[in-house]
Amino acid sequence: MHTEEKELSCAECATLNCHKHESRYPKFCLTSNVEASMLDTSLACYQEEGMDRTIALAAAEIEGKYYGTLTRVEEILAFARRIGARKIGIASCVGLVNESQIFAEILKINGFDVFMAICKVGSRDKTEIGLQETQKIRPNTFEPMCNPILQAKYANKAQTDLNVIMGLCVGHDSLFIKYAKAPITYLVVKDRVLGHNPIAALHLTKTYYKKLLTPREL
Numbered sequence: 706m707h708t709e710e711k712e713l714s715c716a717e718c719a720t721l722n723c724h725k726h727e728s729r730y731p732k733f734c735l736t737s738n739v740e741a742s743m744l745d746t747s748l749a750c751y752q753e754e755g756m757d758r759t760i761a762l763a764a765a766e767i768e769g770k771y772y773g774t775l776t777r778v779e780e781i782l783a784f785a786r787r788i789g790a791r792k793i794g795i796a797s798c799v800g801l802v803n804e805s806q807i808f809a810e811i812l813k814i815n816g817f818d819v820f821m822a823i824c825k826v827g828s829r830d831k832t833e834i835g836l837q838e839t840q841k842i843r844p845n846t847f848e849p850m851c852n853p854i855l856q857a858k859y860a861n862k863a864q865t866d867l868n869v870i871m872g873l874c875v876g877h878d879s880l881f882i883k884y885a886k887a888p889i890t891y892l893v894v895k896d897r898v899l900g901h902n903p904i905a906a907l908h909l910t911k912t913y914y915k916k917l918l919t920p921r922e923l
């Protein structure tokens with residue numbers, strides 16, 4: 706029987722030798738087997754003057770200077786300053802609007818202009834894009850759709866220099882990222898069950914979230 710060769714990647718690596726050079730690269734390693742042109746063109750993005758270089762240097766400088774000492778809120782302030790951003794777009798989930806407004810205040814206190822659009826902007830019912838009433842959280846009631854594309858269009862129109870995602874849903878964030886023009890970073894990653902701390906599920910796979918390690922129909 707023909708079996709397709711399994712594609713191995715960093716997901717199966719047990720050495721992480723690219724990180725510390727204290728071990729060996731595995732046979733399938735993405736570092737030791739990299740195509741020279743792929744590596745070179747990626748390096749060229751950082752070496753040429755432009756936003757890629759500015760972002761990469763800012764991120765690395767903040768990591769080095771403030772390692773383990775700044776909250777992500779503070780890191781975003783430091784990052785925005787270093788990339789020369791003046792106007793910050795906030796793409797907020799309606800469920801996090803209070804926190805987003807506090808963040809907006811912090812940005813303003815620090816001299817930034819702020820433009821925020823929440824996910825329900827446009828206020829159209831979910832059925833308008835083909836969702837069935839039975840698929841709503843509360844069927845047969847007005848349930849506004851999330852409109853991350855409109856959030857992005859608003860951010861683009863406001864000419865934001867950096868956009869910050871505040872807890873957009875899985876998938877809605879994908880659309881915001883697809884349509885927004887300015888660079889994007891996250892302040893909050895939504896997890897409605899774990900207090901917006903999704904990594905907790907991974908930390909608990911030996912105990913309470915063991916179920917994650919078995920296949921499930923979701």
Ligand code: SF4
Nearest residue numbers: 715718722723734736
């Ligand atoms: S690049 Fe190579 S050494 Fe690094 S994690 Fe991936 S497979 Fe492991």
